[in-house]
Amino acid sequence: MGKPVLFVTRRLPASIEALAVRDYDARLTPSDVAIADLLVRAEGADALLCCPGDVLDAETIAALPGSVRVIGTFSVGYDHIDVAAAKARGIRVCNTPDVLSVATAECAMLLILAAARRAGEGERLVRSGKWAGWAPTQLLGTQVSGRRLGIFGMGRIGREIARMARGFGMEIHYRDMTRLSPDLEQGAVFHDNDDSFLPICQVLSLNAPGGGGTRHWLDNGRIAKLPPGAVVVNAARGTLVDDTALIAALRSGHVAAAGLDVYNGEPALHPDYVTLENVVLLPHLGSATVETRDAMGRVVLAGIGAVLAGETPANLV
Amino acid sequence: MKPRLVLACLTTDAVVARARAEFDAVIHEGPGDMTVPEVTAAAAALEAQAILFTNTLPLTAPAIAGLPASIRVGATCSVGFDHIDVPAARARGIAITNTPGVLDECTADHAMMLLLAAARRGLEYDRIMRQGWRYRIGQGELLGVRVTGKRVGILGMGRIGRAFAQRARGFDMQVLYHGRTRLPPELERGATYYSNFHDMLPFCDFLSIHAPGGATTDRMIDAAALSLLPDGAVLVNVARGSLIDEHALLDALTSGKLFGAGLDVFRDEPDYDTRFATLDNVVLSPHVGSASRETRDAMGFRALDNIAAVLAGRPAIDPLWRD
Numbered sequence: 327m328g329k330p331v332l333f334v335t336r337r338l339p340a341s342i343e344a345l346a347v348r349d350y351d352a353r354l355t356p357s358d359v360a361i362a363d364l365l366v367r368a369e370g371a372d373a374l375l376c377c378p379g380d381v382l383d384a385e386t387i388a389a390l391p392g393s394v395r396v397i398g399t400f401s402v403g404y405d406h407i408d409v410a411a412a413k414a415r416g417i418r419v420c421n422t423p424d425v426l427s428v429a430t431a432e433c434a435m436l437l438i439l440a441a442a443r444r445a446g447e448g449e450r451l452v453r454s455g456k457w458a459g460w461a462p463t464q465l466l467g468t469q470v471s472g473r474r475l476g477i478f479g480m481g482r483i484g485r486e487i488a489r490m491a492r493g494f495g496m497e498i499h500y501r502d503m504t505r506l507s508p509d510l511e512q513g514a515v516f517h518d519n520d521d522s523f524l525p526i527c528q529v530l531s532l533n534a535p536g537g538g539g540t541r542h543w544l545d546n547g548r549i550a551k552l553p554p555g556a557v558v559v560n561a562a563r564g565t566l567v568d569d570t571a572l573i574a575a576l577r578s579g580h581v582a583a584a585g586l587d588v589y590n591g592e593p594a595l596h597p598d599y600v601t602l603e604n605v606v607l608l609p610h611l612g613s614a615t616v617e618t619r620d621a622m623g624r625v626v627l628a629g630i631g632a633v634l635a636g637e638t639p640a641n642l643v
Numbered sequence: 644m645k646p647r648l649v650l651a652c653l654t655t656d657a658v659v660a661r662a663r664a665e666f667d668a669v670i671h672e673g674p675g676d677m678t679v680p681e682v683t684a685a686a687a688a689l690e691a692q693a694i695l696f697t698n699t700l701p702l703t704a705p706a707i708a709g710l711p712a713s714i715r716v717g718a719t720c721s722v723g724f725d726h727i728d729v730p731a732a733r734a735r736g737i738a739i740t741n742t743p744g745v746l747d748e749c750t751a752d753h754a755m756m757l758l759l760a761a762a763r764r765g766l767e768y769d770r771i772m773r774q775g776w777r778y779r780i781g782q783g784e785l786l787g788v789r790v791t792g793k794r795v796g797i798l799g800m801g802r803i804g805r806a807f808a809q810r811a812r813g814f815d816m817q818v819l820y821h822g823r824t825r826l827p828p829e830l831e832r833g834a835t836y837y838s839n840f841h842d843m844l845p846f847c848d849f850l851s852i853h854a855p856g857g858a859t860t861d862r863m864i865d866a867a868a869l870s871l872l873p874d875g876a877v878l879v880n881v882a883r884g885s886l887i888d889e890h891a892l893l894d895a896l897t898s899g900k901l902f903g904a905g906l907d908v909f910r911d912e913p914d915y916d917t918r919f920a921t922l923d924n925v926v927l928s929p930h931v932g933s934a935s936r937e938t939r940d941a942m943g944f945r946a947l948d949n950i951a952a953v954l955a956g957r958p959a960i961d962p963l964w965r966d
Contacts, residue, residue: 336782338783339782339783340783358778358780359779431791436763439752439759440766443753443756444931445765449928452915452927452929455920459675459699459912459913466935471748471752489813491813492813493809493811494752595776599772600775606765608769608772609772611785614764614787615787615789616789
């Protein structure tokens with residue numbers, strides 16, 4: 327019996343493409359651009375490995391060849407896949423949960439430090455060749471150690487950030503729907519309302535899911551409740567932030583600095599962000615480490631393999 | 644009558660205000676910090692008893708010999724004192740103090756920032772954003788290296804090195820270190836000691852430098868040391884530029900031997916080797932390890948406290964030597 331056919335819609339890390347070739351009759355796609363002829367290339371495939379940006383809506387899923395038994399997505403999020411339509415056709419869907427919490431938390435901690443310590447401005451000064459030496463208030467940042475950190479959304483990633491922040495002697499507060507158990511809380515202070523939470527946030531890290539319930543959560547009213555000189559970091563979803571409000575606060579100095587990995591409408595972003603010195607901007611690369619992308623590939627391939635073997639993998643959506 | 648002080652370096656408003664309130668002070672207003680001739684002239688005119696300065700003032704033996712006899716104490720607003728000829732100061736009976744303890748946390752924060760930024764390509768990403776982004780980045784493209792759970796070697800396990808180790812533990816990093824002597828267990832906190840620096844290097848996914856400058860550590864990070872690191876290692880330096888052979892470092896960064904580097908200090912400052920600015924895999928900052936407002940205020944206050952103590956006939960808080 328031949329190997330099952332796996333259609334991979336995008337270029338993946340070389341180690342993962344090698345695994346795919348080892349275990350499957352793999353149709354690789356050495357491109358980062360979403361492909362147009364997905365249905366044609368899926369013909370005869372047992373499995374699809376797709377990425378965010380590929381549109382697998384009800385219409386596309388209805389038109390998939392009957393050979394397709396499983397769709398794996400190289401991501402945690404699966405808002406690009408109509409899961410109900412897949413289920414109706416008996417196609418299983420699996421994703422890559424858990425394995426990117428640490429990398430994303432590292433990214434958030436990097437943004438906290440880089441924004442507070444004005445890393446972008448320092449870099450640009452040094453690279454410009456205009457560094458003239460020390461001056462009294464030149465690039466004075468805000469100390470991170472010993473500050474109060476507020477985490478909005480204390481899931482896996484939020485808790486990883488809390489663990490890292492404790493190494494900096496930060497006092498951890500969090501706002502969530504429900505209080506964590508003491509073993510997960512690890513001494514962090516729970517807030518059940520914004521009014522008690524926001525004024526303590528010398529550093530605010532957004533780690534809640536996107537979607538309608540949190541859309542533009544960080545708006546003018548909530549920003550006003552932050553202490554003056556606060557640092558705001560978002561490595562979760564761009565939709566959590568009202569860009570106009572945050573940009574105004576960055577201009578006035580009420581928010582001293584911000585670090586952003588995610589945006590409303592990415593890969594476009596509000597054009598005013600790039601005119602500001604006091605922001606550090608990353609292009610949604612929270613999970614972009616060699617190790618994490620490798621782990622994501624292994625998890626999704628294992629899920630696909632399990633489905634094809636008639637098993638029920640843990641990472642089934 | 645207030646004691647007389649020359650404040651030879653630019654400093655924060657809070658430190659200037661305290662110097663004015665407590666001293667009969669000549670406050671330098673810039674644009675740069677005072678030079679040795681400027682300090683000497685100002686001290687002679689004021690019959691100053693104290694100088695507050697930083698590592699921009701090279702207090703060499705001739706500079707110390709030229710100071711007026713009224714000077715009893717020099718307080719450097721820094722931890723490092725490789726800009727001061729300590730034996731010459733001691734021989735002239737001028738007390739020298741520094742500001743240890745108040746900038747450890749801030750400098751360790753900065754080192755961790757550089758480590759994360761170099762590993763996770765933070766500033767390279769920031770440049771992509773400022774150029775507009777507008778394209779999809781492939782799942783295998785522009786990847787950084789993970790920090791959490793890796794091994795970090797620390798060269799120089801003093802206060803700042805230990806503060807840095809504490810942060811690294813928050814990332815589940817395994818801490819290795821080299822210093823002249825092994826620390827007691829309560830300071831070591833499980834870190835692995837290497838009495839030979841080169842023996843440690845093959846195990847350093849990350850190497851962070853926290854040793855003092857000066858002749859004994861000059862170019863400790865040379866081509867031989869860099870070649871011993873694992874391929875794809877990341878180097879961080881917030882200590883002194885003199886510890887690194889910058890030509891060898893540039894080679895290791897361009898050959899791909901190192902994944903990246905985060906550098907806050909350079910052999911020549913501010914006229915650093917601009918070849919570093921042509922590389923995407925370095926994160927650069929202009930010697931701002933202690934540059935948070937809280938820390939710069941604390942450093943200035945500490946220097947003023949030292950001066951006040953010596954001039955009041957009390958022991959200095961942070962003397963470079965004890966008689």
